[in-house]
Amino acid sequence: MKHPDYARDLRGRGRQPPHAQWPGGARVAVQFVLNVEEGGENNPLHGDATSETFLSEIVGAQAYANRHMSMESMYEYGPRVGVWRILREFDARGLPLTIFGVVTALQRYPQLLQHFIARGDEIANHGLRWIAHQAMPAEQEREQIATATALMQTLLQQAAGSNANNDAAGGGSTIAACTGWYTGRDSPNTRRLVVEQGGYDYDSDYYGDDLPFWLQVQTGSGDGELHRVPHQVPRLVPHLVVPYALDTNDMRFVQAQGFNTGEHFFSYLRDAFDALYAEGELAPKMMSVGMHSRLLGKPGRIGSLQRFLDHIGRHERVWVCRRIDIARHWTVVHPFDPATAFVWQ
Numbered sequence: 046m047k048h049p050d051y052a053r054d055l056r057g058r059g060r061q062p063p064h065a066q067w068p069g070g071a072r073v074a075v076q077f078v079l080n081v082e083e084g085g086e087n088n089p090l091h092g093d094a095t096s097e098t099f100l101s102e103i104v105g106a107q108a109y110a111n112r113h114m115s116m117e118s119m120y121e122y123g124p125r126v127g128v129w130r131i132l133r134e135f136d137a138r139g140l141p142l143t144i145f146g147v148v149t150a151l152q153r154y155p156q157l158l159q160h161f162i163a164r165g166d167e168i169a170n171h172g173l174r175w176i177a178h179q180a181m182p183a184e185q186e187r188e189q190i191a192t193a194t195a196l197m198q199t200l201l202q203q204a205a206g207s208n209a210n211n212d213a214a215g216g217g218s219t220i221a222a223c224t225g226w227y228t229g230r231d232s233p234n235t236r237r238l239v240v241e242q243g244g245y246d247y248d249s250d251y252y253g254d255d256l257p258f259w260l261q262v263q264t265g266s267g268d269g270e271l272h273r274v275p276h277q278v279p280r281l282v283p284h285l286v287v288p289y290a291l292d293t294n295d296m297r298f299v300q301a302q303g304f305n306t307g308e309h310f311f312s313y314l315r316d317a318f319d320a321l322y323a324e325g326e327l328a329p330k331m332m333s334v335g336m337h338s339r340l341l342g343k344p345g346r347i348g349s350l351q352r353f354l355d356h357i358g359r360h361e362r363v364w365v366c367r368r369i370d371i372a373r374h375w376t377v378v379h380p381f382d383p384a385t386a387f388v389w390q
Contacts, residue, residue: 054387062256065329066378071364072325073318074371075357077334078143078289079131079166080229082175083120084154085147088112093176099230100296100337120339124154127342134350136164138358143368145171145227145249148193151200159204167367169225169249170197178232187238194242197223225249225368227289236389237262240282247372249289255321255330257287257375261383263390281388283381287331287368293317294335298346307349310341314353322360331371 067074086097089112096113097120098106106116135142144161146168151158161168172178173193178186201223226239227249239248240262247257265279293314297303304310314334321330334353341350357363 049388052390057254057258058256062328063379065256065331065375067329067364068374069364070362072329072362073321074329074331074364074366075318075334076143076331076366076368076371077135077140078145078336078368079128080145080171080335080337081124081128081150081157082147082171082337083123083150083339084152085150085171085173085175086120087176088117091149091174097175100299100340102299104299104301123337123339123342124150124157127338127340128157130342130344130347131336131338131350132160132164134347134354138354140354140365141166141367141370143167143169143225145169145229146197147171147175148173148197148200150175152196155200155204155207158200159207162201162204163208167225167369168197168201168223169227169368170194170223170245172228175230177230178228178235179230181232183232183234183238186232186234187241190235190238190242194223194244225287225372236260236284237264240264240284246369246376247285247287249287249368251286251288252291254286254288255332257285257331257371257379259379259381259386260284260286260389261386263388281383283383283386284389285372285375285381287372287375288333290333290335293333295337295341295346296335298340307346310346311349311352314349315356318353318357322363325362 065074087093088096089110095108095110097116098108101116101119103116103119106113142161142164144166146158148170158168170193173189173196222244224244224246225248226245228235229250231250235250236248239245241264261281262284263279263281295310298310304313318332321332324330336350341347357365
């Protein structure tokens with residue numbers, strides 16, 4: 046596809062998207078993401094100017110110049126309690142997860158990372174910190190992406206080594222590399238910087254489709270100057286996007302006009318799944334479910350997850366998988382085609 050006159054792709058694949066050809070003839074691919082952010086959020090303890098305000102039980106929280114003790118404790122509920130409640134549901138059903146792991150959060154709880162690896166979950170990079178990047182200078186964000194990439198690889202190697210020497214870990218798959226990226230609170234520069242960093246099979250900083258798609262990411266800046274990367278040559282780089290979703294996401298428990306009860310969340314997930322399952326007879330899609338252990342892991346909400354897992358379990362031809370599984374499948378079945386891939390700049 047030629048360079049667009051408009052920097053957004055509003056057409057996508059149009060009326061006839063490609064047939065996903067999911068394994069086993071699945072009518073829908075369902076992918077569960079567990080976000081691990083606790084310990085990487087804004088906090089004066091981390092050198093930040095103010096405390097965190099986002100995604101907690103305090104809707105409309107204020108930013109404090111000193112520690113916000115209530116906010117800290119609400120975040121701490123996730124790794125202390127909620128994560129184990131959620132994992133029990135997936136363990137009971139033998140279902141995999143993709144972990145969107147903030148690197149500094151995983152660094153502060155290596156035993157949790159070891160457990161994810163022992164389960165065979167995918168570890169995707171959720172950035173160095175759980176902070177906003179919208180106004181961050183590009184060079185600073187580039188440095189953070191490079192640091193997050195290197196530190197994540199070190200953490201994964203350490204965790205895999207600990208599991209190999211720990212009989213209680215019960216074996217499990219060893220993950221040698223982290224090849225998925227999701228910032229979440231990203232910037233206009235994020236995708237280009239991730240591509241220039243290299244080593245990632247996909248990113249998920251996109252919410253505008255029900256299927257993966259290819260881009261050609263322009264690695265030169267908008268004014269035609271090279272980015273300051275040693276030996277970097279301006280070019281178009283093939284890059285896969287595996288979309289995520291913020292509607293089928295427990296974050297709406299703590300947002301205005303969101304889910305007030307677990308029943309609301311379950312009903313929305315069920316209706317989304319049923320619609321995609323019906324469409325999937327002719328045009329299979331994917332469904333993303335976003336989870337945070339400090340939110341969905343609460344006793345009053347976990348039932349919605351249980352009911353939804355039971356609901357999809359009553360259907361045949363459903364592929365519950367990791368995001369990397371979707372990316373690998375798409376790369377083989379729908380390989381990059383420069384004639385159709387949008388030029389992202």
